[in-house]
Amino acid sequence: MIAMKTRLLAAGLTALATAALTTDAGAADAAAGRQKAKKCQTCHGIDGIAKIPIAPHIAGESQIYLETQLKAFRSGKREHEIMSVIAKDLSDADIADLSAWYSSVKITATMPQ
């Protein structure tokens, strides 16, 4: 009886965890983000390697870092003459998708000898 309850509990937790993961995955669509990134690529590149020195490379940054920065620009907590304007028009879904795209890029670093 205890074993059955344990199995049911485990099954319930697995279902909950799966639902949570599905929701997260549904909210952040890297392929959609790649399309939306057309408005970012002049400065940050479509691969997240910046085209101009004042813009950061954002390739491979984590989902949470990118979302946090875009939301900070949108709210005014972080300010930049260009990004504050760009971020103002982004929905939560746009931010999730753009962050999913740029975080999906893999980067490697090579230190100078």
Place this chain on the structure above:
Amino acid sequence: MIAMKTRLLAAGLTALATAALTTDAGAADAAAGRQKAKKCQTCHGIDGIAKIPIAPHIAGESQIYLETQLKAFRSGKREHEIMSVIAKDLSDADIADLSAWYSSVKITATMPQ
């Protein structure tokens, strides 16, 4: 006479430009920055590849971008619970050196297929 003045002017401008470049180069020492980066590496890695999701990769970011962000954290223009504290104790030379170190790392990006 005009030619001589032009040559003198050109020589003067070259000397000024050289002095400016020398000053800049002297102010940003990547090797010194690598040593100073020991206080950054727990979060950002010694190569600029972040160790934790909330910290950005800073490998290969431009000198001007890195300096601007560190100065923004130091002045309070940009805020972060950790970086605001760290940056408060950085001198202009520290900021120049750290920026020189992390900007000297080469990065490559690979987009998902």
